[in-house]
Amino acid sequence: MTFYDELETRSADQRAAWLAQELPAALLRARTSPAMARILQGVEPETVTTREALAGLPVIRKSELSEAQKKQPPFGGFTTRRPHEFENVFQSPGPIYEPGRRGNDWWRLGRFLFAAGVGPGDIVHNCFGYHLTPAGMMFESAARAVDAAVLPAGTGQTELQVRAAVDIGTSVYAGTPDYLKIILDKADEMGEALALTRATVSGGALFPGLRQSYADRGIATTQCYATADLGLIAYESPAMDGMIVDEGVIVEIVRPGTGIPVPEGEVGEVVVTSFNADYPLVRFATGDLSAVLAGQSPCGRTNMRIRGWMGRADQTTKIKGMFVRPEQVAVLVSRHPEIARARVVADRAGDMDLMTVQLETDSKDAARYEATVLDTLKLRGRIELVAPGSLPNDGKVIEDRRSYD
Incomplete structure (x- = not known):
């Protein structure tokens, strides 16, 4: 077994140090x-040396980033460089x-492609978009990191894509999971055999x-979890046993609506701290749900694993004309120490909304x-008391059961 670098196999003590x-x-x-600087005002960095200390810092939500960008375009003051000092500016x-930068x-994402077995001699058929959004450049940068060549295909013009794949001999597909099927179906229709193996x-x-x-x-498929803001967050290895957290970020799983980490195995919101010096996001809430997997990957990589994407954490729901947010549910729980967890359920009886807490x-x-x-x-709303540990472990604090059919 080979690894991208020595970071992937560090011991727990080495990681803590x-x-x-x-x-x-x-x-x-x-x-x-x-x-x-504004968010971390009053924080003494030298005292934040553990995951437990990190958990005491405020969570940054995407809505805050969006509002900041409106006031101070384009990046809202969250970058350490001025906009023109980046090689690329993207819009999602x-x-x-x-922001985006070339090189290094x-x-x-190079770590993910390496784990997938991509390297010198491969040509990556890159079907991620190059228009406005950064996904295409993210995977092109990754391919260069592992010395693979790239066909910058994007989406559309499927017949031309098949022709290029056949003529060039692309060996690796990069793109959304379902778009590969469109290419393969078109190749079948054209009577062409593709050389894709991963x-x-x-x-x-x-x-x-x-x-x-x-x-x-004959195509081995692995997936990664990445965002435009944070880059690679976690990725699958050939072991196909959960997603391994990238070495350039810290991942926490917190109770939706709070910044409080949940016990190992419990579903919660993914919060990420990035070590990117140009775009240093600290405790950035992704709005996605996942859970920590116990133990380490059979492939030998030792970093924390998560179960992958398990839904959205932003469960804001309008009930009886009023928005109910996960943050409000978190405040409800905090008012009574004897409450372990809470779940707001929205139902409908005829034309009436019903709320059960x-x-x-x-x-x-x-x-x-x-x-x-x-x-x-x-x-x-109706209050229903349930035994501790009886609510589903799905990360939901607001469940909408209403049907309007």
């Missing part, structure tokens, strides 16, 4: 950006603007049946929570 040194340095660098839906695998995918759900259908064609507690007195529910959620 590295964190104690690098985390304070990262916070000091982050404070050179105006936005992070929202719009959200992200700035988004760090697929590196992201940006969509890779269903087991789809992965198997590619395997039946399920509380994990040993208490038998539902009435004692009525005033807190009204104060925090701004709505009255």
